[in-house]
Amino acid sequence: MKKTLIAYFTRTGITKKLAEDTAKQTGADLFAIEPVKEYSSSYLICVGQAKLENLQNARPAIKAKPQNLQDYDTIVVMFPIWWFTCPNIILTFLEENDLSGKTVIPVCTYGSSGKGSSEKAMTAVCK
Numbered sequence: 045m046k047k048t049l050i051a052y053f054t055r056t057g058i059t060k061k062l063a064e065d066t067a068k069q070t071g072a073d074l075f076a077i078e079p080v081k082e083y084s085s086s087y088l089i090c091v092g093q094a095k096l097e098n099l100q101n102a103r104p105a106i107k108a109k110p111q112n113l114q115d116y117d118t119i120v121v122m123f124p125i126w127w128f129t130c131p132n133i134i135l136t137f138l139e140e141n142d143l144s145g146k147t148v149i150p151v152c153t154y155g156s157s158g159k160g161s162s163e164k165a166m167t168a169v170c171k
């Protein structure tokens with residue numbers, strides 16, 4: 045039977061908590077999308093880092109890839125909204141893993157703005 049993987053990126057832990065609670069309730073597996081170069085713990089500095097990545101259409105490197113992707117038919121991608129869209133590291137994740145034929149479900153946490161253009165940005169890079 046095919047399974048569900050929840051791949052999440054978090055900076056301050058809110059999305060991690062959501063991912064862990066969802067995994068516990070659904071039995072899905074978890075994968076943490078971890079940047080090679082950590083983002084600043086200072087909100088203001090991180091806002092600058094995120095804006096720069098956004099402007100440069102950067103693809104920040106991820107430490108590792110999920111194992112046994114072929115076992116999953118559904119990938120839930122959880123992330124915080126950064127600058128009204130998904131963090132660029134989510135685009136790295138979608139591009140460097142072969143998710144063809146799988147159902148990709150985006151789930152975001154945010155302060156107040158809602159999902160912004162994250163769905164559009166993710167759809168554009170999904171093969």
Ligand SMILES: Cc1cc2nc3c(=O)[nH]c(=O)nc-3n(C[C@H](O)[C@H](O)[C@H](O)COP(=O)(O)O)c2cc1C
Pocket residue numbers: 053054055056057058059060087090091092094123124125126127128129153154155156157158
């Ligand atoms: C760089 C940066 C940009 C953000 N931009 C937005 C935004 O555009 N809209 C919004 O509602 N929240 C924004 N937030 C708030 C986060 O989306 C929110 O706090 C999120 O739940 C944090 O999740 P985490 O703890 O998993 O990192 C931003 C936070 C950061 C650090």
